[in-house]
Amino acid sequence: MFKKIFLTGLVATIFGTIISLAYFMIFKYSPLQLDFTEKASFVNLLAFNMFIGMAACVLYFILHSIIKKETIVSFVFGLLLSGSAISIALLFLFKVDKDLAFKDENAELYKDFYYFIYAIVTFFPVLSWFTFKPLFIKSK
Numbered sequence: 001m002f003k004k005i006f007l008t009g010l011v012a013t014i015f016g017t018i019i020s021l022a023y024f025m026i027f028k029y030s031p032l033q034l035d036f037t038e039k040a041s042f043v044n045l046l047a048f049n050m051f052i053g054m055a056a057c058v059l060y061f062i063l064h065s066i067i068k069k070e071t072i073v074s075f076v077f078g079l080l081l082s083g084s085a086i087s088i089a090l091l092f093l094f095k096v097d098k099d100l101a102f103k104d105e106n107a108e109l110y111k112d113f114y115y116f117i118y119a120i121v122t123f124f125p126v127l128s129w130f131t132f133k134p135l136f137i138k139s140k
Helices: 002-028 042-066 070-094 105-109 111-121 123-136
Strands: none
Touching (some): 002 123, 042 070, 070 123, 111 123
């Protein structure tokens, strides 16, 4: 069972990273040309998605080991994962680095929006997990 859970987390991590990169590229190639990739680089986004994806794997495996009924595991896991995504998003919004500086002029002008834009990224690995879970982990 751990193999299926791990594979779900790995695929969700990869997909979440791709969506996160695409999300930041939308702002980069929009009329505002906000290039936040200096701080939200591929490695940064991959690390964040990997952290959420692998933490989700461990949490789901622990819950599945403790609770044997799949529907209850899915509900408790979804509740915890969604709650943690909201908490992390709020942390990004309230723990703003006042010394944040960008080399790109447009990004520097709109740096106040960086944390609002980055907060949305916290939901991508969670949504990816919920998207790919039915493919790998079958409900009984």
